[in-house]
Amino acid sequence: MKDLIERQAAIDAINGVLVEDDACKVWFRLALQNLPSAQPDKEKISDALYHIYRNKGTSTSAEGVAAIKYYIAEIWREIFGEEGPRWLKK
Helix, strand or coil, rough: CCCCCHHHHHHHHHHHCCCCCHHHHHHHHHHCCCCCCCCCCCCHHEEEEEHHHHHHHCCCCCCHHHHHHHHCCCCCCHHHHHCHHHHCCC
């Protein structure tokens, strides 16, 4: 079963609800419009992967490792929308 809906479909559903308080409808519409996209930004992920591959190697410096860790965290946030796992924060 598909769990995702289109943002406009949700706004239309809110408009169709019989609620006497129009301010409530306006609040829900604004909340839906301000939600982040359900799909990750492919360009951000591609850019982060480029930087990871650019910094990896057999003689990667400590700065390179820190950069790789940073870009992995960026990819994690883009895909999952939250801070990374505990091992990534160390």
